[in-house]
Amino acid sequence: MNTRSLLTGLRFVDSFFPSGGYAYSSGLEAAVQGGAVKTSDDLARFVTESLTAGIGEREAVAVGMAHRAFISGILEPAMTADHELDAMKLGYEGRMASRQMGRQVIRLAAEQNDRSLLIEDYQAAVEADETPGHIAVAMGLTLAAAGWSKTDSIAAFLYQVATGYVAAAMKLIPVGQREGQRLLDGWLEVIERVSRQAAEPCAMRSWSPVQDIYAMRHSRLESRLFRS
DSSP, X not given: OOHHHHHHHHHHHSTTSSSOGGGOOTTHHHHHHTXXXXXXXXXXXXXXXXXXXXXXXXXXXXXXXXXXXXXXXXOHHHHHXXXXXXXXXXOHHHHHHHHHHHHHHHHHHXXXXXXXXXXXXXXXXXXXXXXXXXXXXXXXXXXHHHTOOXXXXXXXXXXXXXXXXHHHHHHHSSOOHHHHHHHHHHHXXXXXXXXXXXXXXXXXXXXXXXXXXXXXXGGXXXXXXXXX
């Protein structure tokens, strides 16, 4: 990967990117209030399960499918992944959060990448409500357009998910920045392994009942800091 490709893609996975991700906890807030996550060790297990059996077999695969679609120049597989992902995301809040963040990514990608008709076509389909526009699909297409490899694109997406969990946890439980960095370091091997697996052609699947249940409970919390 050359330096320009690296920097172009990094803008979309950086916390500074205006996707609105800071407003979502992906069910973590409900898990904290429900007593499932009280310490950093609890958080480590919660996120590891999500990265392996949940997001790692669902969104991570969708990133890879979208990346392959861009490389092939055929948009249909990416849109198929988008619709499958929409059906598999059980919680309404999480589903809508993913759509909102994906739309932000693809709008800016289409605006700033005037050499990719496929990106423009996907963005037009999203705006016309012909496809949901989930962030995993948007990121797969965008990072492929930036020149990133499939495995690196998936890893970057998963790392962004992990940092999002840590950022939310710092507002919900006694976890500081140094502890957050320790947690991220512990997840790197998981992210690397899951990224390699998801990069191979495979069907999306998901088994993360604990995370899904807490994500669905979030809307019924009496007090909330996050939107999901």
